[in-house]
Amino acid sequence: MRIPVLFGLSLLFSTTLADDPEYGSARGKLVIIGGGNAGGTGIMEKFISLGGGPSKKFIIVPTANGNRAADGSVQVYNSSQVIAPWLRMGLKKVHMLHTHNPKIADTEDFVKDLRDADAIWFDGGRQWHIVDSYAGTRTYSEFHKLLDRGGTIGGSSAGATIQGEYLVRGDTAGAQIVMTKEANHQKGFAFLRRSAIDQHINTRNRWDDLIPVIAKYPNLLGIGLSEGTAIIVEGDNFQVMGKAKVAVHDNTRKYQAGEKPYYLLSAGDRYNMKTRRKLQ
Template sequence: MKFTHLVLLVITTLVSISLFSQKNSVMTTKGTMLIMGGDCTNDFFISVFAGLVGSIESNIVIIPTAMEDKYIDSERDMDFLKKPFKDIGFKNINVVHTREFDVANSDSLNRILLSADGVWITGGRQWRLAKAYNGTKIQRSLKSLLNQGKVVAGTSAGASIMGDILVRGDSKDSTKMLGDYQTGFGFISNFAIDQHHIARNRQFDMFELKNKRPDILGIGIDQNTAIILNENKFRVIGKSYVTIYDATRWSEERDTIYPLEKNNKQFYTLSRGYEYDITKRKFISKKDREIASYDEEMIKNITGTYQQTEGLKYGQDLKIIVTFEKNDLYFEQSWNNAKYKVEYHYLTTFFRPNSISAYHFTKNKNGLINAFTFFQFQHGLTE
């Protein structure tokens, strides 16, 4: 065996030990989560939410319980809460909120929640959500919605509550990583989410938690940034970065995953377009993409011509034509007049086999696929 092959074998073995000696992180529900790092109640993220839930005609519920009472105790406050969603075009908006255990267990409140196609959990303090809803029908109804394939979105405090480990859940000190409320809603197991991450210089705070719970998968999501999580995979969207704490260090430049020794305080970041597998605990490279099956309805919806509407560089006109021929999907690219067979990955993501290229499709606020983002690893085109 050559020395270089031996080194690669040792590295692969170390990575495997690092990744699989830990408890798994996994979605405990089906459905889709839009998990946002804060300052995300704006047109872009609400439009993404609308596309995920189906359209602006869908029924949505806002849960503002993380907020202070003074901001949600009047009809005027409720109108202010609904306004960004109404401005996008949503018409069927309800608010579910209580601080009373009995009310959280009431059929009347849960009936409203269970009628939703999507739920938006606001920012504030995440311990208020844990105190009000952990162990109640509200928590179970949210899981039920996800298991029906529906959408739960959360920003800031609404993001942190989605994991089973609650970050910054102390009711008196928001800087504590583990406080008097330590358990989130548990939509994802062995998982901790911090937010406002780079904007508030929180990059090293996660190690306080990792010192106590080294087996957890931790992520930090910056402001104006989010992940869309589905089938144990997520994609980064927005303007900034998602920080990964998975006991490895990944370098795109070197195309290498470095296993870290115990108590090594390193992390890495992913920008928009990059994807990550929470069960395998590694970013999704071209060789990691798994072919998923698609049905006739998807083919019907995806066939057509699409324009990339954002992230264009150097004046490029990026357009693709999607066709279905002899049971295969083909994408024809305007920028090089090339036609490629593509495979379905997950959640309207397609890729070219044996290629660094991927196509992320987006749905507009009316629920129609209307644009795409062409993404390449290793310094290629991104959003």
């Protein structure tokens, strides 16, 4: 039986205990990268460290790269090719997790590798492929259980956007559509609750693209990530790492006439999402 997905864009269903974080996990960590090359930034090393180090169990999810080939046949991933870059980074126990079929993703056999995993990584591509495979399944539930037990989830590009509550660029017609009308592609996996996450904002001139999202869903925090740049999330706080800027679309702040409705953070900046303030 598929598990209902209970997150809502207007946050009508979002409830937390008084002492729990409102945005991130109480125990787990998130590494959210804006795509591009993160080499030389320390971001990938940080992800591995937060996952417990090279000896821990890492799961790689390549699903965003597509579930169907150009001819319509089922896309087949070569596990050795998917995990090879991670082995070169020194990981000892790394496994690929992929299916195009949500019925398979809802089986006990499919999720067994997730039950004792320490970290999960989502590759880039198109985020709606991840939704089609895993939303509402036992696999989706196990993703959240990993965070609940103190694990780490990371991802880049589409693997970043899927971590938000609202799914930016979820339209199957193309990534140029920021807000889809496809009802089944409007919701992310809400690892970072109350957020909408965009990526590649510096190289694809997407600085302003979250403005209509936050206008429609003013309770959300918009986070636009440059390439080679990440936020490292612990609870309600994050720290910026990498080469460029993060645009924070914050509807609670008053802006001057003619001013863009967002502000920029740089590497090393620390930010509290609950108070919407930089930390000193």
